[in-house]
Amino acid sequence: MNNFLLISLSDIGVIISLIVIFGGLLWLLIRSIKAKEVDRRIIFIFIFVAVAAPILFPITFQESATEVVKGVYDKIENLPAGSKILISFDFDPAMAPEVQPMANAISAHALEKGHKIIFMSLWATGQALLSQTLETVVLPQFPEKEEFVDYVNIGYKAGNEGVLNVIVADFRQMFPTDVNSVPLDSIPLFYNLKSCKDLDMIVSIGGGKPGPKEWVLFVGDPGNIPMGVGVAAVVAPQLYPYYPKQVVGILGGVKGAAEYESEFVKNYSKFENMDTPGLRMMGPQTLAHMVIMCFIIIGNVIFFRSRRKGGAK
């Protein structure tokens, strides 16, 4: 494992916030051992401080991509320039903090490699969030890329797996035009593209239904098309059975996003100043995980103490 840790603790605020949080946990332990009631709102304050403090006083870590994330990265990296990749934004604002960083990093990587991207969505909210990726990543960072030649946004269609069942055989039946009513027949990117079977790769970013699972079932497997998935952490463990035969890789939650961003920025120094929200979120993530584990330990300490006392009686 090549992960190595680089903490920048130069900020006094970081030290103070760590002292406050772990001091508070010690207070919680003592109070719990004394069998005093702890209002759940105190627990809420703990979590809020554990997350807010590293945002205010950033703790930064370096990441390196694990094999399951590298599967997606290497596939995009090794495809010949000009390959056609479809990226589907199948998520809503509830999942966006985890998966939008992945979508942005994958879009940037694919465009930098000279691939052609088809953006679409199976969720109505996905189309609106897709617009954000276009506005914040594609347009400002790749001004030389031409719409309809290098990328196209075909938008959202209702119908869940019904949409997938149609586009695996014929795009134009389901998407006669792009999101701005431009006919697909007049879009250069679609000149030799009839169906999903003509794509070189599909990346589904999401976590609900319809989402990556439906893409694997209705498009990836029947069409034998290489698939990468980026999913919310809640759903990530459920997709491991598809790896590596049915999906080439899985980006799971903000850790997956951080690993992908780190790999991309490491290999493309041009983007070293790119906004990397995934990497930024690992600091609060780490501290919050510590606090949750302490809660579990404290809860179990009290449980075993009371069980022993009950046994002694």
Next chain:
Amino acid sequence: MKREIPLFITFFVGVLLIIAVFIPPIENIEKTFTLFFDIIAVFAFFLGGGNLIRVHVRKLGDRKQDWMYSLVTLGGFALMLYAGLFKIGNDGGIAASVTAEGSWFQEIFNYVINPLQSTMYSLLAFFVASASYRAFRAKNKEATILLIAAFIILLGRTPFGMMLTGWIPDSFSIFQIPNLAIWIMNSANLAGQRAIMIGIGLGVVSMSLRLILGVERTYLGEEGK
């Protein structure tokens, strides 16, 4: 006839979609029926909207508890409908995307739907923390295994895991927490999830067959209605 025709429709469409996989020439008919499904799905959205209006207008009329909030719901509904159906603020006119940058629709999404939905789900972080303190107990062997696995994953998914066990030499590197977390995900988790997936897959297949053959009829509502 109120139940027989729907049962026939389910049977016909279900069988058509299954045999289309094996008989490519009827694929076009199958795709047409799927397009029908997609268009009818949108009418389901209209049904949802209509039901919302019905419920809240009734609440307003009856002056039930918290009836004032129904005004908020209906007001928000009307505003978004106006912004979306008439593409207010879209520079590109009727042909432009409804989610074009700067349109009222996209702005309401960015500044109302986005924060509301994100924050509602982020409340779960607090409740997970509260549950961790109050409920997660190693009461028996199985619960202990669950908690140990959770701990390894929680540590392994953060750099802290490497901090704790980075000193372990390479010949025993499986015991480094991040590596152990990856191994658990790729072996035990995969096995458990696969067993669940196979079970659910068989369940979906059997339920689909029951629906197509008309054995399962609960979607039609009560008998006699």
Next chain:
Amino acid sequence: MKKTAIIVTAVVMGLFILSWVLKANAVSATAESNYILRGFLVTIAAFLTLSVLSFLYKDNPFYKFAEHLFVGISAAFWMCLGFWSTIVGNLIPRISEGLSNAFKVPYIGGDWGNVLGIDIMNVVFIFPIIFGVMLIMRLSSNYGWISRWPLALIVGTTAGLNFVRYLQSDFIQQVSSTFVPLLGNNWTGFGDFLSNLSLDASGQLVLILANWVIFIGVFCGLIYFFFSKEHTGAFGKASRVGIWILMITFGASFGYTVMGRISLLVGRITFLFKDWLEIIS
């Protein structure tokens, strides 16, 4: 209580206006022309975020306001996008050239030929409109039974699609993937295996162990779910192993769930500190 409510509301409104003014001022420094609107929108977003978070203290009118607003706006959001993407994008181009021109979408009727001068596609695609209207009849207590026809089409389509796909991807492929090489992919004999024996994460022993866990774990997990036979004897022991594998699975899911939920909170707090209060860059 009423006096408290009035005071709280007045304070919140005062803070709202203060935030609006300060935000507009901050945005105007970036030379954006719509700085008053932008200030208002960011303040609204922050207000709604804090209203929802106030539920953690206790249920209150601000939370109820935010909740009801979300319900109304979301319903209309999905309706509008469904209308423009599918009704205008897929239905209208197939039923009427006039309507297609009005909505400025390309007409794609005519591909199926004419009968007596009537476009076949135009006629065929009237059916989803009829079925859609029948679906909306569900709102009527007397004629709600009519909605069973389109519901039957939806159920039939879903059942037909899922039957083949779940069988192929979630059953056959998964069973096939379970038969992994139990001695690893690069087995070259016991001699090599013993001489290179180590607990290295990428070593042969660890990979072989993983394959054994997958193979045995899937079988034992499936045995656990087989409730038609009593879990006794060897069957019971295999079922017990299955439970342990499932407990590890659920533990992993819990770990990932915690990560997922925390990420959402990080996103919201980042918005409050960065976009609203501007105390971080």
